[in-house]
Amino acid sequence: MNVKHVSTGVPRSVSRCSQRAGGVNAVCHSYTGGVVKVGSDVMGQPKVVPIYWGNTVNGNSALKLAFDQFFSELLYSNYCDRLTQYGVQQPLVMPSHAIAGSATSVSYSDVGSQLSTWFANGTVPPPPVTDALNYYYVILAPPGATIGQAGECGYHNNTVLTLGIGPAPVYVDLAWGLVYFPKPAAGATPVSIVNSVCYCLVHEMVEAFTNPRGQGWSVNVPASGGNAGQNCEIGDLCETKTQHAVGRWNVETYWSNQDKGCVGNFASDWTSLGAPPTGVLGAPVVGHNADGRLEFFVVSNDGNLWHRWQTAPSGSWSSWETLAANNPGLASTLRVGNNADGRMEVYGMQEGSLWHVWQTAPSNGWSSGGSLGAPDGGLIGVISVRNNHDGRLEIFGVGTDRQLHHIWQTSPNNGWSGWQTLGGLPPGASAGDPRVVNNADGRLEVFLFGNDQNIWHIWQTSPNNGWSGWASLGKPPVQITNGAPFVGNNADGRIEVFVTGNDGGIYHIWQTSPSNGWGSWAQLQSALPGVQLDGLGAVTNNADGRFQVFFIGSDGALWTMAQSSPSNGWLSVHFLDAAPIATSMNAVQIPGTGRNANGTLTALVRGSDGNIWQITQIWPGEPWGQLVTD
Structure with a gap:
């Protein structure tokens, strides 16, 4: 030129x-x-x-x-x-x-x-x-x-x-x-x-x-x-x-x-919540008590289950306590769900079988836990849990046979069925960790990442009942790097699926109308100079229904994106500030997220120092820190 x-x-x-x-x-x-x-x-x-x-x-x-x-x-x-x-x-x-x-x-x-x-x-x-x-x-x-x-x-x-x-x-x-x-x-x-x-x-x-x-x-x-x-x-x-x-x-x-006056960044509100005496093995998961108090759970390095909870809705946290009287020897990844009556139930993997523990009353004490067993050959990877339209919990996991298996409560707040299979993916498309969400009409739909690089899904044919066969949602134009999609519901009920690509960007696909068909894959956010957004992510909803998506970048920091209006458009990606010096996050962990009773969102991560760190919105849907002035 x-x-x-x-x-x-x-x-x-x-x-x-x-x-x-x-x-x-x-x-x-x-x-x-x-x-x-x-x-x-x-x-x-x-x-x-x-x-x-x-x-x-x-x-x-x-x-x-x-x-x-x-x-x-x-x-x-x-x-x-x-x-x-x-x-x-x-x-x-x-x-x-x-x-x-x-x-x-x-x-x-x-x-x-x-x-x-x-x-x-x-x-x-x-x-x-x-x-x-x-x-x-x-x-x-x-x-x-x-x-x-x-x-x-x-x-x-x-x-x-x-x-x-x-x-x-x-x-x-x-x-x-x-x-x-x-x-x-x-x-x-x-x-x-x-x-x-x-x-x-x-x-x-x-x-x-x-x-x-x-x-x-x-x-x-x-x-x-x-x-x-x-x-x-x-x-x-x-x-x-x-x-x-x-x-x-x-x-x-x-x-x-x-x-x-002179202004700068919105000062980070990162707060250390410490760790159990034997340290934290994996990422935290966040649950909601029936009275609105958040509670989070981690597995310690010796395989025990620990938790902290808000002492009042949107309030301060309790001290660390063990949840299991006898060490269940859990693997690092947990899941949490709520029974129809509001009681929380926590699930963890125990040498290939599924262990669970539950509140004995809403927002109150805990049982001693027990095993839900496993399909023949055991489970691998991470399970996913969701409520049926009638309130019954249902759990999904991949077996050693690479088929998707499930187990469900036989009535709300009550006992469990045996394990049954939903079948495997077509030849050459071995299943990864499942993710489950409800359609607007209440039907469950399960998504997983196949080793053929496609996202596969299967759904109930009517609320609480029956299942379709497997179908492919295809894949974005780049290789998917996270082992499982992260999924959520728009304010209008439409399901949206997110994955990370090997180009460091975020891709998504969504239902074109509630409980109905699907659009095409699109890039939500490209890689940033010096930062690959290729870690696992989490998705939740703001108080007004707008999606808030979280992911950990290759810089060890937490990044987020929010919709600009419910069910529509997106704001720019935002750097949520690095956790304090030398406590960067692990790019393969999933941030734990929850919505406080006052509508603000809280995100929890495990820092490289082994502690759990928390950051919370100042008010619902708004900045994640106070404005710095001088």
Whole structure:
């Protein structure tokens, strides 16, 4: 492509590496009058293109991964939420580029020329002309190269280029930021290296979103206290404030007219709930008492069953207690259901057979437990449990014969049938762990992942009765990586099925009407730079019926997506903040989820420190933490 550099403007909003009160932005630091709308030039939905220029990142896959994860985790967190008041919607992170090179200094005109060269030789794809004004190129200078006067760590700017598209050149005015990259100290970790530059990087980025070419949001602050007057942007007004953490990253706050102060992320409400004395073997499962109190269950490393419960609906938690008087020797994965009268019942695998324990009265004490046996040859994998339309519990599991077996209560709240088979999948489609859900008319429907990469299902032909044969829902256009689908009901009753793909994305398929036919597979969310969304997931419903889907990313953090309205549309993926340092989650575990009596959702995970960690919505359907202000 023929690309020409036409002109580059004068740098705006030069930020200081030391964040000290002096310097070019000194008059901005004490100003509290906010910013004003100078013009209408803001990025409606920024597309951020990270460029790592220099040999330190190029060829260092661990450092590049850390930078990529920083951009994804920051820009898909609540940190950006307050930018909507300035007309900036959810930013998108584009693929990054690590480019070899070295320099002792880089000027703003050098950046304009370098961008045109990278576009021309294909090193960096040029932006689409129709959306070029929403692209922001954030450039890390070669390590140690000066980018301005001593002490300056970054600025943002814009460059006019011509792109040789069609019979006549097309002019584009691109926004970019240049950030000083100090040479990393010997032995520095990738996270510490990112943190050495990210506060300046973020300062320039939020200003470029809201004032990319000088006709967006800023304020002219007159001279005072011996400091010269200055045009100040939303980062300048908060440059000397306390940094705040977004997961692993320490970033600056920015000015919010709405809050009349400097704001940052919604601070994580992750809370450690500890662990039994012998540790936790697997992921927690969450149950609901009849009185609305949540209760969660885990298997300890010695095979015993432990639990904690809310002492009041939506309230604090009890201490840890064992549930089984005699250690049943359970495997790690549990399931929980509710009897028709509200009593909880917990199920776990015990050397190939199924063990269960139940409340003796709703929201009250527990039995001593017992065995439900197993089909001939035993069970493998994980069972699934659901209530029939008449309230009877029914359990599904795969046997060693790779057929789906089930057992059910013969009447609500009462005894159990023997194990029976629902048959196996067609030849070449061996069954994985089942998942069961109710249709809108009450009929049960079971889903499982076949080793032929298809999702298979079988359903009751009428509520509480009879079964169809097996049918395939097909598969997404990529290989499925999670061993079982996760399924749920929309607010209108339609079933929806979710899986993760080997491209790091999330795929789904849904009924086109309640209790009826199915649409086609579609991608719900693509992989993010540095983050594969390929762990197992969970799905639940907000108080208003909207789906909330959870999954653990390859970065060890919990991510979530919610529908934008009940039974319809989706909001952007959101980073729920990493659990505290060194407690990342295991990407193959399933988050435990529950809805409190007050309508807020709670998610529970097992951290790599062996403890159970909890995060809860602040109010129903809304953020998962309190807004950080300074």
